[in-house]
Every structure is written in structure tokens, then in C-alpha cells.
Amino acid sequence: MTDAANRVLIIGAGPVGLCLALKLAQDGVPSTVVEQLTDANFLDQVPRAGTNHPATLEMYDEIGLYRKLEPRGIIAPLFHYWDRAKNERIAEFDHAALKDDTRFPFALQCERIKIVEEALAMAKTNPLIDVLMGTNFVGFSQGSDGVIAFVETADGQKDRIAARYIVSAEGARSIVRKGCDIEFEGFTYSDRTLNIEVAYDFKQHGYTDRNYISDPDEWSNLFHWKGPPERWRVHFPTKPDEDEAELTRPDALQARLQGLLPTGKPFNIVGCNLYTVHQRVARKFRSGRAILAGDSAHVNSPIGGMGLNSGVHDAFNLADKLARIWRGEDADRLLDLYESQRRHIAVNSTQADTIRNKKLLAEKDPAVRQANHDSLKRQAEDPKLAREFLLRTSLINSVREAARIP
Numbered sequence: 001m002t003d004a005a006n007r008v009l010i011i012g013a014g015p016v017g018l019c020l021a022l023k024l025a026q027d028g029v030p031s032t033v034v035e036q037l038t039d040a041n042f043l044d045q046v047p048r049a050g051t052n053h054p055a056t057l058e059m060y061d062e063i064g065l066y067r068k069l070e071p072r073g074i075i076a077p078l079f080h081y082w083d084r085a086k087n088e089r090i091a092e093f094d095h096a097a098l099k100d101d102t103r104f105p106f107a108l109q110c111e112r113i114k115i116v117e118e119a120l121a122m123a124k125t126n127p128l129i130d131v132l133m134g135t136n137f138v139g140f141s142q143g144s145d146g147v148i149a150f151v152e153t154a155d156g157q158k159d160r161i162a163a164r165y166i167v168s169a170e171g172a173r174s175i176v177r178k179g180c181d182i183e184f185e186g187f188t189y190s191d192r193t194l195n196i197e198v199a200y201d202f203k204q205h206g207y208t209d210r211n212y213i214s215d216p217d218e219w220s221n222l223f224h225w226k227g228p229p230e231r232w233r234v235h236f237p238t239k240p241d242e243d244e245a246e247l248t249r250p251d252a253l254q255a256r257l258q259g260l261l262p263t264g265k266p267f268n269i270v271g272c273n274l275y276t277v278h279q280r281v282a283r284k285f286r287s288g289r290a291i292l293a294g295d296s297a298h299v300n301s302p303i304g305g306m307g308l309n310s311g312v313h314d315a316f317n318l319a320d321k322l323a324r325i326w327r328g329e330d331a332d333r334l335l336d337l338y339e340s341q342r343r344h345i346a347v348n349s350t351q352a353d354t355i356r357n358k359k360l361l362a363e364k365d366p367a368v369r370q371a372n373h374d375s376l377k378r379q380a381e382d383p384k385l386a387r388e389f390l391l392r393t394s395l396i397n398s399v400r401e402a403a404r405i406p
């Protein structure tokens, strides 16, 4: 292998690919990041994920990213569960209960688009990271000592890039995963999620920056985002056969919002989109020198804000293993360990918790609903139980659990 090829090739300048490149560089490992979007359209992406949990904030801080994100986000120490039918708050959780567990006893509401903008700027000035924008990855081959990736540039040029390992941080449609014939096991919900962005002060009604609203007919998530424009994101479930054009008609959106909060006045709607929710985990996170991380390895519902967070945790776990490989440790053992640690968390924590979160909000049986609400209230009011609950939702437990897998 030439010196130039002695690097990690990362497909995708999303949060996972960029955090991986920055962490590897900190550990002295060179990488090339390939991104299909160009400098001209990179910031045109929809904002997407935005709740960053304490365990993730610690990782951002390690690579110098946290201080760039904090001014662009909202520090949110609290989150609420609400009962829509009774218009009553069920429970308030305060991350202050984690003050001895983390330097960041809060979530940071900061959208994916801001994270990748800041991380890309850092990557571009790092001498150990080559960023190739406007470069579409189309396939790869691998041998005993390296990989060759096939790419096409925006002007139609075909090229090859040699590297020691390839990491798929391309998102859910991963070409690497499909090329390795790795099954994406799980299911897709038949209902889609309608996301409406609204400029309105929900705090005047007692809501906090992050709210999970339970209802047997129409659960919601309600999250606050820093401007401009200052806005709130409201998620609603839709019926499987509902037509997208009907669902997103301005009067239909207003009716949904009035159903949640009857103000009698039209809301200032600043955007909306409809998306399909999958719960899937790749059967393997690695095939030889090809490794999956983030959405290419696992996808889940956004209830609980775990997709981006768990993807960034993959990146940090993998960076540690690759850095040790660069220092001469056993590559197969370390990459297998990455797979067993992070796949265990994807299946047993991220999938299990997001499926449970949705069931909790959508529960129809009145007795079960009441028992769930009583349990949330009990956990929020007891300091010991509240800390245990927050250790799980802040993803501190899942990082600790992965580290315990030998």
C-alpha cells in the first residue's frame, strides 16, 4: 500500500462521517471524506435531527465542536411528558439530577444542519483530513490489504480512491451496505410522521423546550429551535393511506395544530414535511475492510432523539478502534469489538427504547395509559429514580454499557 492510501476513506459528510474524521485526526489518523453535495448546495439540506444528549455533548467537546454549537442552539435542562386529552403535564424531568454524572446536565437543541456546517468547516482546515465535495461514491472493491472506491465528480469525471478501510457514513441508503449484501433487518411503520414547523411561543402555555405529548388518537412531539426563524417543531402521526397533498394543505395543517392547542387564531406555519419511519439494524456492521456507522447501520423513529446521537457514538467508538489499529493492535479483533459493542446498543437500547417511546405516547388502553403516566410521575418525583431514568434517556448508560462489552 502506498503512503497516500494509508488512510481511512469515509463516505458522507453527515454528522457521523465528520465526527469520525475529526476524532481520527485528533488521534493522528488521516482520512478522506467524500460528499456528494457541493459547497454550493451543502447548506440547502433540511435541518433534521436536533436534540443532542449529554453523552453526545461530551464527545463534541472532546473534538472542539461543542463550543461552536452552543451559541447556535438552546440549552434545554428540562423535558416534559403531557397528557393531551386532560391538557395536563404528567411529568417534568430535570437533567440537573445528572450533575455528578456529566459536565453537560442538559440537552442541546441544535439541528443537524448547524452541526454539519460547523464540523465541515473544522474538517476542511485540518491537515489530516481531505474533504472531497461534489463527489458521488458509486461502488468499491476490497482486497487483503486495502479498498478501492469508485467515485464520480460533479462534472462527470470518474475516479478511483485507494484506502486502508472504507467507512459507510452515507446514511440509510448505504451503497456499501448493499454492496456487501448485508441485510437491513427490521420493519417500517405503516403510518408516516407529519412534521410542522411553527413560529409561536408555546412556553406561554406551560410547555418546556422538549415535550412528549401522549394521546390515544394523535400523539405529538413538540420541540423548540433557535432562530432565525425562532420556531417549534410539532410531530403528528398520520393514517397509512392518507394522501400527502391533502395532509399538507394549509387548512389541514392549521386544523391539526388547533386540535393540539385551540388558540382560535391561525398559527404562523414556516414549513412542513412528511416522512416514513423505519426501525432497522444491519445484520453486520462490518464486512472485511468495509465498516458501517450511523444511519447506514441503524435507523429508528425520532421519538427520543436517538438516531443522530447513537450514530455519533458509533463514530467515536470506531475512531478509538481504528486509532489502535494504526498503532499496531490486532485489526480483526478491534473491528469485531466495534461491531459487537455498537450493534448490541443499536438492538437492545436504541431500537428497544424508540419502539417503547412510541408505544408509550400512542397507548390506547385507558388502564395501561394511566399506569404508564403514574409510573412516569413516580420516576420524575423520586430523585433516585429520576437519575436512573435520565441516565438512560441521556444515553450515558448506553455508552457505559458498550464499553463493558469485552
Ligand SMILES: Cc1cc2nc3c(=O)[nH]c(=O)nc-3n(C[C@H](O)[C@H](O)[C@H](O)COP(=O)(O)OP(=O)(O)OC[C@H]3O[C@@H](n4cnc5c(N)ncnc54)[C@H](O)[C@@H]3O)c2cc1C
Binding pocket: 011, 012, 013, 014, 015, 016, 017, 034, 035, 036, 037, 048, 049, 050, 051, 052, 112, 135, 136, 137, 138, 169, 170, 171, 172, 175, 195, 275, 293, 294, 295, 296, 302, 304, 305, 306, 307, 308, 309, 310, 311
Ligand atoms: C425529520 C427528522 C428529525 C430527526 N430528529 C432527530 C433527533 O432529534 N435526534 C436524533 O438523534 N436523530 C434525529 N433524526 C435522525 C438523524 O437525522 C440521523 O440519524 C442522522 O442525520 C444520521 O447521520 P449520518 O451521518 O449517519 O447520515 P446522514 O445525516 O444521512 O448523512 C449522510 C451524508 O452522506 C452523503 N451521501 C449519501 N450518499 C452518498 C454517496 N453515494 N456519495 C457521497 N456522499 C453521500 C449525504 O449527502 C449526507 O451528507 C431525525 C431525522 C429526521 C428525518
